[in-house]
Amino acid sequence: MEKLAVAGGEPLRKTPFPSWPVHDQAEIDAVTEVVQSGKWFRFAYATGVELDEPTSGPMSRAVEFAHTFAAFHGAKYGVCTANGTGSLEMLFKAIGIWPGDEVIVPAYTYVASATAVLAAQGVPVFVDVEPDTYLMDMDRVEAAITDRTRAIEPVHFGGQPVDMDRLLAIAKKHNLKIIEDAAHAHGSEWRDHKVGALGTAGSFSFQNAKNMTAGEGGIVLTNDFDIAELCESYLWSGRKKGRPWYEFHRLGWNYRITEFQAAILLVQLTRLEEQNARRMDNARYLSELLSEIDGLQPPRWDERANKNSWHIYMTRYDPQHFEGVSRERFLEALNAEGIPCFTGYTFPLYANPMFVNKEFLGHGAPVSPIYKDIDFTAYREKCPVTERACSYESIWLEHRLLLGTHKDMDDIAAGFRKVKDHLAELRN
Numbered sequence: 001m002e003k004l005a006v007a008g009g010e011p012l013r014k015t016p017f018p019s020w021p022v023h024d025q026a027e028i029d030a031v032t033e034v035v036q037s038g039k040w041f042r043f044a045y046a047t048g049v050e051l052d053e054p055t056s057g058p059m060s061r062a063v064e065f066a067h068t069f070a071a072f073h074g075a076k077y078g079v080c081t082a083n084g085t086g087s088l089e090m091l092f093k094a095i096g097i098w099p100g101d102e103v104i105v106p107a108y109t110y111v112a113s114a115t116a117v118l119a120a121q122g123v124p125v126f127v128d129v130e131p132d133t134y135l136m137d138m139d140r141v142e143a144a145i146t147d148r149t150r151a152i153e154p155v156h157f158g159g160q161p162v163d164m165d166r167l168l169a170i171a172k173k174h175n176l177k178i179i180e181d182a183a184h185a186h187g188s189e190w191r192d193h194k195v196g197a198l199g200t201a202g203s204f205s206f207q208n209a210k211n212m213t214a215g216e217g218g219i220v221l222t223n224d225f226d227i228a229e230l231c232e233s234y235l236w237s238g239r240k241k242g243r244p245w246y247e248f249h250r251l252g253w254n255y256r257i258t259e260f261q262a263a264i265l266l267v268q269l270t271r272l273e274e275q276n277a278r279r280m281d282n283a284r285y286l287s288e289l290l291s292e293i294d295g296l297q298p299p300r301w302d303e304r305a306n307k308n309s310w311h312i313y314m315t316r317y318d319p320q321h322f323e324g325v326s327r328e329r330f331l332e333a334l335n336a337e338g339i340p341c342f343t344g345y346t347f348p349l350y351a352n353p354m355f356v357n358k359e360f361l362g363h364g365a366p367v368s369p370i371y372k373d374i375d376f377t378a379y380r381e382k383c384p385v386t387e388r389a390c391s392y393e394s395i396w397l398e399h400r401l402l403l404g405t406h407k408d409m410d411d412i413a414a415g416f417r418k419v420k421d422h423l424a425e426l427r428n
Contacts, residue, residue, distance in 0.1 A: 004418070005336040007425045012418055013338030013411045020400035021213050022271065023264075030263040034061065040259050042080075061262035066219065069204075069269060072187075075197035075221040077228035079235060080262060084183045084205025084218035086255035087231075088116030091201050091220055092151070094230040095177045097122040100370045101150040103179075106136035107348045107379060107386040109155040113181050114349055117153070118360050123370060125149070126350050128383040132300040134158070134314060134394070137385075138166045145170075151177040156185035156195050159211070159309030159399075163302065164190045164198050171199070179203070182221075184311035186211045187276045191304055197221045206261070211275065211309050211399055212268040214261035279310040279402040282409050286313065286402075289413035293420065295321025313397040314344070316389075323423045327392050330419060333426055339415035344396040348386045350379040 003009030034040060042062035062080045070078030081087045097103065097120040105114050107126040114124040127140035134157050141152060152171060154162040162180075171178050178199025182188070186204060188195050196202035201224065204210075206217035220231045233239060238252030287298035297316040301308065317327045327343060334341055354360050355376040380387060401408065419426070 004422045004425050006333040011338040017401045018403040026267045034259045034263050061259045062257050065262040073194040073196045076223045079220040079231045080257040081218040082255045085112040087203035087218040087220045089119040090231045090234040092120035094227045102148045104152045107383040126379045128385050131385045135162050153179045155181040158312035159184045161190040161195050161305040187272050188309045189307035214264040217261045276309050282402040283310045286409040311399050315395050316393050317395050325426050333419045337415045344394045347390045350376045
């Protein structure tokens with residue numbers, strides 16, 4: 001009788017899935033050109049081409065990529081950064097978050113979504129997510145608004161666009177800024193408009209796991225010139241156009257991208273639409289297959305989100321339909337069958353020791369009284385969906401798996417079915 005690989009049987013799949021990142025001679029040539037040019041650094045702030053339309057003269061690759069990526073997403077301005085975390089930090093400073101100002105953040109997201117708010121000395125207010133998408137719940141968002149709320153930070157988790165119709169209406173009603181965390185959502189669209197500049201501004205990441213990558217990197221997108229100009233100043237240590245080079249006007253950072261990264265990203269962008277189309281086709285097909293397995297619930301796809309980058313393919317796991325076998329034990333068996341998958345976030349963002357112990361500004365910091373009376377552990381009662389997702393429910397598949405074929409999706413589904421058919425071996 002067929003046995004599970006984890007119990008000594010043969011793995012269902014021995015062929016590797018597509019690897020990531022995808023690259024070829026084009027990236028090698030792009031980097032080689034930068035090396036040979038001797039111009040490895042984007043120089044410089046205040047040259048007059050960063051935010052204006054590209055000129056006919058020479059332009060750094062970082063500036064070229066900023067213009068190209070912004071135009072691709074329907075934004076007027078792009079500001080390249082060293083990473084997506086830096087992009088978010090600059091944006092919350094640029095929109096005027098002051099000590100004690102509240103920013104509404106989903107509880108199910110990467111830590112940078114919240115630490116960027118803390119870096120501006122604001123207060124992240126966590127809201128729960130929808131059970132069938134893990135996107136921020138708009139009912140919870142509206143209920144969380146207070147007279148101290150200044151902004152909402154939707155996270156297009158996994159590449160799925162948040163309900164921007166409702167979010168924009170909420171923001172308009174309460175006169176709030178929207179900062180889109182689009183780290184997962186390169187090329188994703190809501191009603192034929194790409195995310196990232198649908199709100200006040202947005203941030204993308206080009207970290208190694210992302211759908212476009214140069215190992216690291218990020219970018220700010222916005223249609224607001226003043227925000228873009230402030231981000232440029234923060235990027236260059238607080239300099240100001242028209243003023244001496246060693247004169248600094250605000251607290252800034254050295255968050256610049258290199259010419260090497262920008263050169264790679266210009267090539268990566270040429271592949272994005274075809275890769276996303278392949279991911280979407282495979283995600284739809286895989287959802288059909290997994291929905292036939294009792295106890296699994298693939299993500300709901302809002303058809304208003306007509307393009308989805310599927311940075312993460314998520315399905316929900318109900319242990320009650322798997323004879324009580326824990327998600328972790330099930331995934332151990334699934335990985336042994338040659339189907340790479342993982343649990344995602346191990347606990348809600350607010351449950352990180354940093355928040356529980358309030359170790360994010362240092363004891364005695366001038367603004368520490370802002371956080372003194374906040375009990376971050378209270379969010380456990382307010383975010384039941386996030387608690388379930390982290391503790392036993394969510395299963396993640398990497399976007400690289402979706403760059404394969406329908407046969408690859410067949411194997412993924414077959415792996416789930418094989419493990420479910422042999423649950424007794426896991427219990428024993």
